[in-house]
Amino acid sequence: MNTNNNVYTIVYTTVIVVIAAAILALAAMALKPRQQANIKAETISQMLTAAGFSSKEDLAKFGNEQILALYSDNIKTAFLIDKDGNKTDELETEVSSIELQDNLKLENKNIAAGNPALPVYVFEKDGAEINVIPCYGAGLWGPVWGYIAFNADCTEIVGAYFDHEGETPGLGAKIKDEAWFREQFKGKTVDFEHPENPFGIIKGGAPADDRSKVDAITGATMTCNGLDAALDTWLAAYIPFLQKKAAAAVEEDCCCCDGDECADCDHDHDHDHGHDHNHSHDHNHQHNHQEG
């Protein structure tokens, strides 16, 4: 047979491409449930790592079911908030039907459009609440994202975890691989005063006295800039919520404890309660309390 004639060539390539496409489509369909279960467990293990329940290395040894169970055991509530920080919808946390708001790409667009549905995952650890929120943005080669854990009144970061799709191994990928990078977020705080730049990843070293800045990674300037922009966008979107939590905590302290005990007492109150009776006109004086 003459394999060089035009008709044969066209038919042959068409058939090969169709077969290849069919194989890929079948493989993708057959493997999709498993892949999505993996992605869900991965997302949850990133949150658990940020919240300090376990380390990513330990969770990597767990099966998906164990990770889901660990999540379900430790989560208190998960819900969505709108751009003003008001709760709009509950997320299911039962182990068999865990709901996550993991389409961060879509929410990233919604933040820009002004109508986001942002998730807040409230874990309970040693009697205290830990609020975990995500962030998402563009790195150098693809998306970068992460989870940031706040203490009960959202005034201090207690942990963070970052991930990426395709940053350069050994350079940009260090946002995930280097533990020191995420460790330096601990004890930092979000700068409520500057909602346009609430957090900074600073090339050349962050000033030691600035509690809302951390060091960038050498050789990963573009990735760090992308992550910085992601943090700014997402934290700015969360500021109304974070401020309400902070304000509610101050109010609770003033009502129920003596000033001296405030630092020690565990705020195990329901956060809804806080939402309902705090209004924006209280903000200023509460803020002073908190800083003083």
Next chain:
Amino acid sequence: MNEELKKTLLNPIFKGNPITVLVLGICSSLAVTVQLKGACVMALSVIIVCGLSSLVVSLLRNSIPNRVRIIVQLVVVALMVILVDQVLKAYAYAVDKQLSVYIGLIITNCIVMGRIEAFALGNKPIPSMLDGLANGAGYGLILIIVAFFRELLGSGTLFGLRVLPASYVPNNLVILPPMALIILGCIVWVQRSIQKDLQEK
């Protein structure tokens, strides 16, 4: 026949190594040898993709139109790479995450295409597959040797575990790609002083 198969299998490991003798796959061997773990998984993936693509192309070899053979080969290689990626995503998610970019890079690896062009198009399926596997192994061997030195001297660790004392100051030059080329050059040097017939006059 047995002798020939043995030669197909062993030649690419040392005497006809795809990196040091054929000088193929240099690009990725510079890019993915900063850490041993990445180099090992990359080596394994290339072995699988190279073996399977050679097998499939060899099965199709008599029907492929000569004028579009590169395109057909590329379709087969890309198919294998995506399949490996999808299976890893479903069954070894952690490994796949660690490899992310490397997997896609296999499509552009000259060794895969090189062995298909040079061997699989003119040989029966089983020897072709062995040739592919062996060339992947030869590539992987060099990758692991380079990664060993780069991780040891560049980070003071091996497989992420600290080997050199904490007082060792990591050599940042070793982390950068030019040093990989220098290490590769040293390997070629060592090989050519053992294997005199490779030396050029």
